[in-house]
Amino acid sequence: MYRNLKGEIIKANLTIAKLAIKIGVTEKTLRNKINGETEFSWSEVLKIRKIVAPHLTLEELFEKANE
Numbered sequence: 673m674y675r676n677l678k679g680e681i682i683k684a685n686l687t688i689a690k691l692a693i694k695i696g697v698t699e700k701t702l703r704n705k706i707n708g709e710t711e712f713s714w715s716e717v718l719k720i721r722k723i724v725a726p727h728l729t730l731e732e733l734f735e736k737a738n739e
Contacts, residue, residue, distance in 0.1 A: 674706050675737045680725040695719045708736065 681691055692702040695716055704710045712720075717730060725733050 673708050673737050674734055676728075676735050677706060677720070677724070677733055680728065680733060684724045686724065691720070691723065694723055 681688065686694075688702050688706065689699045692699045695702070697705075697716070701710070705712050705716070712734070717734060721728070721730060721733055
């Protein structure tokens with residue numbers, strides 16, 4: 673799971689549904705990716721960072737939480 677990403681989505685005043693539309697995927701697809709069930713594509717990673725948290729590095733934003 674990408675906890676930093678989830679937090680930054682909230683800070684950006686977005687929902688997962690709104691972000692999914694902005695990057696061109698379904699809400700279910702984005703939820704699966706955030707939860708670590710499927711992988712993000714490189715283009716998705718870049719789009720998300722630009723929209724959600726351009727001030728963070730990719731490593732910070734997409735750090736996986738150990739569960």
